[in-house]
Amino acid sequence: MEKILFYPVVTSEILESSGFTSEKYKFSYSYQNKVYGLQQKGTTWIKLTDPLDIWKIETEGLKFDKTVRFAYPELLKGKHGVICQGAELGICIIWTNKKLTQTGIIFPTSDSIKSGVRTCMFSHSFDPGKISGDLELSLTMYVKSKADNVLEDEKNLINEVGVTVGKIEDIVLDFNSLYMEFPIEEFKSDSEPLWWVEFSDWEDPKTTDMFTKDSFCLYLNPYYDSCPVPSTNETGNKIKNFDLLVDILAQTYLLMFQRLDPEDLRATKQNIGLVNNSICSILHQFIESCTEELHWEEPHKLLKSLQVNIRKMLQGDLK
Amino acid sequence: MIDFGRYKLTFNDAKIKVDTYDGMTPAEFDDQVRHWAVFDVPKENYDPAYASIRSAVVDEFKKVLADNDNKITYDLDLKTAIKLYELLNAKTGFDIIKANDDDIWRYITLCVMPDITFIRYPNLQADVNILREYIPDLTYTNFKTEKNSVRIKKKRFYSHTRRIWLKTLWWYVYLGWQGNSAKTYAVMRNNGTNIIGHFIERPGRGYREKLFRSMLYVYSMLPENYQKDKTFTAAAKLNLAKCVTVEPELTEGGEQKYSESLFDEVIKKGIAAKNVKKSDIK
Numbered sequence: 001m002e003k004i005l006f007y008p009v010v011t012s013e014i015l016e017s018s019g020f021t022s023e024k025y026k027f028s029y030s031y032q033n034k035v036y037g038l039q040q041k042g043t044t045w046i047k048l049t050d051p052l053d054i055w056k057i058e059t060e061g062l063k064f065d066k067t068v069r070f071a072y073p074e075l076l077k078g079k080h081g082v083i084c085q086g087a088e089l090g091i092c093i094i095w096t097n098k099k100l101t102q103t104g105i106i107f108p109t110s111d112s113i114k115s116g117v118r119t120c121m122f123s124h125s126f127d128p129g130k131i132s133g134d135l136e137l138s139l140t141m142y143v144k145s146k147a148d149n150v151l152e153d154e155k156n157l158i159n160e161v162g163v164t165v166g167k168i169e170d171i172v173l174d175f176n177s178l179y180m181e182f183p184i185e186e187f188k189s190d191s192e193p194l195w196w197v198e199f200s201d202w203e204d205p206k207t208t209d210m211f212t213k214d215s216f217c218l219y220l221n222p223y224y225d226s227c228p229v230p231s232t233n234e235t236g237n238k239i240k241n242f243d244l245l246v247d248i249l250a251q252t253y254l255l256m257f258q259r260l261d262p263e264d265l266r267a268t269k270q271n272i273g274l275v276n277n278s279i280c281s282i283l284h285q286f287i288e289s290c291t292e293e294l295h296w297e298e299p300h301k302l303l304k305s306l307q308v309n310i311r312k313m314l315q316g317d318l319k
Numbered sequence: 320m321i322d323f324g325r326y327k328l329t330f331n332d333a334k335i336k337v338d339t340y341d342g343m344t345p346a347e348f349d350d351q352v353r354h355w356a357v358f359d360v361p362k363e364n365y366d367p368a369y370a371s372i373r374s375a376v377v378d379e380f381k382k383v384l385a386d387n388d389n390k391i392t393y394d395l396d397l398k399t400a401i402k403l404y405e406l407l408n409a410k411t412g413f414d415i416i417k418a419n420d421d422d423i424w425r426y427i428t429l430c431v432m433p434d435i436t437f438i439r440y441p442n443l444q445a446d447v448n449i450l451r452e453y454i455p456d457l458t459y460t461n462f463k464t465e466k467n468s469v470r471i472k473k474k475r476f477y478s479h480t481r482r483i484w485l486k487t488l489w490w491y492v493y494l495g496w497q498g499n500s501a502k503t504y505a506v507m508r509n510n511g512t513n514i515i516g517h518f519i520e521r522p523g524r525g526y527r528e529k530l531f532r533s534m535l536y537v538y539s540m541l542p543e544n545y546q547k548d549k550t551f552t553a554a555a556k557l558n559l560a561k562c563v564t565v566e567p568e569l570t571e572g573g574e575q576k577y578s579e580s581l582f583d584e585v586i587k588k589g590i591a592a593k594n595v596k597k598s599d600i601k
Binding site: 130 | 323327330331334409414415416419480481493520521522523524525526527528563564565567568569570571577
């Protein structure tokens with residue numbers, strides 16, 4: 001089932017007309033009562049690094065600061081906006097930690113209007129032991145309070161408290177995985193092949209089936225010397241049999257794309273009705289991260305283009 | 320404080336262990352079942368750091384099983400779960416990162432507490448008969464043999480991340496925690512085993528702790544005739560559907576009011592459906 005909404009949600013045009021500007025996230029951590037900054041690489045998919053090499057998300061947690069502004073916030077209301085004139089628009093960040101299956105809401109620490117400009121400032125800390133693997137931060141608008149009177153030309157707008165009216169900005173932080181916690185198990189056996197994939201029965205890969213071991217798993221068999229076990233070496237920057245891993249991952253992605261029916265594949269490519277962290281949503285992010293064109297015309301061409309892209313992605317991760 | 324990260328069993332190692340059990344001769348495995356039936360697990364199988372945890376959880380399991388006339392019930396799951404959570408929680412160094420680590424649960428299941436896991440989830444009726452030699456009238460309400468498993472239920476012991484029994488118990492209590500064990504038991508005692516599955520296996524975008532805790536609380540306050548698995552299942556499904564567009568925490572009154580409205584809606588729909596059926600009969 002695709003996510004069909006019967007009310008308008010925020011679009012890039014609406015955002016632009018509201019004079020939306022957003023400062024980059026500033027990430028940091030505390031260590032022995034001092035705060036240290038983290039460096040970030042990437043725009044939508046971000047990798048954080050610590051110049052001091054102290055930080056680990058599991059043991060130090062993570063702090064961030066973020067400021068967004070709307071020069072003309074009133075333009076988000078009314079018939080050309082997303083909520084009624086008499087309603088109040090809330091801004092929050094919805095966070096999701098896929099690895100630990102956790103989600104929550106972060107509210108602004110200050111939300112003020114000065115000379116007509118609305119400024120929302122966020123400052124939040126995730127304590128050690130709360131987050132692992134990955135973190136998605138979605139800057140989101142919602143109906144904070146509803147309008148008592150809905151004007152005639154606002155009848156198509158949603159007027160129900162708690163309903164989200166669009167994502168403004170979405171980033172995914174990848175803390176320690178080479179390929180976003182791709183579900184992999186090592187399984188040593190002399191009677192099994194070098195690698196294989198097991199799929200569960202998928203109900204709806206766009207919404208209910210998550211990109212986790214519940215839905216599928218790639219098994220690598222270290223019984224064979226050439227097995228490219230996913231763990232890195234001691235220095236953490238070299239994969240054993242890198243070329244083979246690229247090939248295996250490319251074939252696994254091909255199998256996954258082939259498992260989608262044409263409608264789901266279309267939704268995956270176009271990001272239609274995809275629930276966060278669902279199989280299709282992660283596949284969509286994967287497609288978006290590809291720097292070389294994917295060739296969907298025929299399976300062998302797709303496989304070739306997958307290999308090219310996965311090689312680039314993994315090489316980028318290892319740098 | 321135990322360094323839980325030190326004691327792990329990988330998928331591969333767990334499979335080897337289970338394959339060893341499955342590869343035993345019938346007589347050898349029958350003998351193994353008899354050891355488990357009397358809660359006999361050699362101390363060498365697990366690190367001494369786990370001894371007191373094992374002892375407390377197994378004692379609770381034994382006690383509740385005896386109190387329930389050796390019937391495997393939801394109450395047995397719940398009380399075992401609460402005991403497990405009392406011993407493994409953030410205060411004892413067991414945070415959600417560790418609770419999410421299947422390798423830790425595989426160690427706990429296969430090395431520390433294989434006996435209670437097997438008694439809770441035997442795979443063959445023949446093994447139930449052996450257990451009954453030591454646990455008279457041991458009864459299961461919904462006994463099923465797991466496909467692709469031999470004598471050990473793979474999914475419950477190690478292979479399915481959301482079905483490893485002790486892990487599901489821990490998460491169930493974590494998500495339903497009401498501040499202390501007594502309150503948690505009071506709120507969750509009228510639930511059923513299906514609700515555990517519903518909670519753990521359908522996380523949606525992710526677990527919303529406050530929402531789950533509120534939903535369980537509101538459910539526990541319903542009149543007893545409404546406290547049925549199907550009521551909860553319907554509310555959980557409605558919640559999943561609503562969460563596509565609504566964030567419960569952002570609604571008026573937050574998770575508590577939202578949960579109340581979920582159950583109100585489910586109950587009203589149930590009553591309406593009954594009325595329609597009655598009018599059809601007329």
